[in-house]
Amino acid sequence: MTPLRLLIIGCLIYILYRLLIGSSKKKGFGKKQGAAASGGAVRDILVEDPVCHTYIPKGQAVQLHNDKQMYYFCSNKCCETFLKKKGAAE
Numbered sequence: 001m002t003p004l005r006l007l008i009i010g011c012l013i014y015i016l017y018r019l020l021i022g023s024s025k026k027k028g029f030g031k032k033q034g035a036a037a038s039g040g041a042v043r044d045i046l047v048e049d050p051v052c053h054t055y056i057p058k059g060q061a062v063q064l065h066n067d068k069q070m071y072y073f074c075s076n077k078c079c080e081t082f083l084k085k086k087g088a089a090e
Contacts, residue, residue, distance in 0.1 A: 044060075051082050066086070
């Protein structure tokens with residue numbers, strides 16, 4: 001084999017190697033992902049809306065403190081519905 005052929009084959013092998021290794025780094029093979037992987041705790045928990053029974057992150061929920069209890073709603077509309085039902089029940 002001539003030195004030129006060896007150089008071309010070496011370059012092709014290097015390019016193939018970089019393509020394979022580069023794609024595995026982008027996809028995160030062999031790496032843990034998420035909050036648990038970084039050592040941090042989950043910061044937001046899901047809470048259930050008492051009106052429509054939808055689960056929403058606690059940090060994004062509409063909050064209502066009523067009767068020594070905290071209620072969480074997915075929207076202001078559900079909060080208003082809850083207050084109307086609670087007012088009618090009393």
